[in-house]
Amino acid sequence: MKKQARDIAKTSNGKVVLVAADELKVTSSFYGSIFAEKEKINGKTEYSKIPISLLEVGGSKKNVTFYLDVDQAEYLYEFAKSFGDCSYSSCKKNEAQKLKRTLLVRRQSFYNNQPKKYPWYLEIEVTKNEKKEKSCINMTDEGFFTFMNRIHRFIDCFVTAYSTNIMKMKFNNEQNWKQNKN
Incomplete structure (x- = not known):
């Protein structure tokens, strides 16, 4: 699968590809x-x-696609750094479109007292008009951390790139407000 211009991060297990894209505004x-x-x-x-x-x-x-809010992405990045067993799920509904998107992320270190090679499990389920589509991927600690770290770094770069402009606009707005007040 070719990398697209909006792709932030990508990982694969040979059967399924997990891709994160940029839709930050x-x-x-x-x-x-x-x-x-x-x-x-x-x-x-x-x-x-x-x-x-x-x-x-x-x-x-x-x-199948799930839309992470920025805070959710940062939360999962913190999960990725911990290497402890954990579970996270989120469900987003749009009643008007009869659409439900569910994300499940889980880390389980052992199965039958044996260490797992792929402890991370990520599942996305999309239900539209009662029709369900679901896909999942298992990942190594390194694979999941790398995926989430790339998203985290992208968010950080976005903040850095735009914060200066936002602060300039804020300063100019305050100056205009003070001038108009007098």
Whole structure:
């Protein structure tokens, strides 16, 4: 599978590819956060997200996607650093579209008292109009950490790149407000 321009991170187990893409959006001017959170940008309601998709290798059209919020991505990055057994799940529903997306991430060190080669398990399930599609991937500690670390570094670079501009806009707004007040 070729790398696409929006790809942030990618890992594969030979059967399934896990891909994270960039859908981060900068907030509107003079806002206290860098990331857009359900606000109007160019007349469209937008929010920052990182879609993670599981795609089957070999040309299959099977593709399931879960949209991570920035905080969720950072939370999973912290999980990846711990190397302890853990479990995380999230469910997002859109009643109007009859759509439900579920993410399950789990780390289990041992199975039948034997250390697991692939302790990380990630599963995405998408249900639309009662039709379910599900895919999963098992990963090593290194594979999951590398995947989440690349997402974390991308978010950090995004913040660094846009924070200077946001602070300049904030400063200019405050100056204009003070001048208009007088």
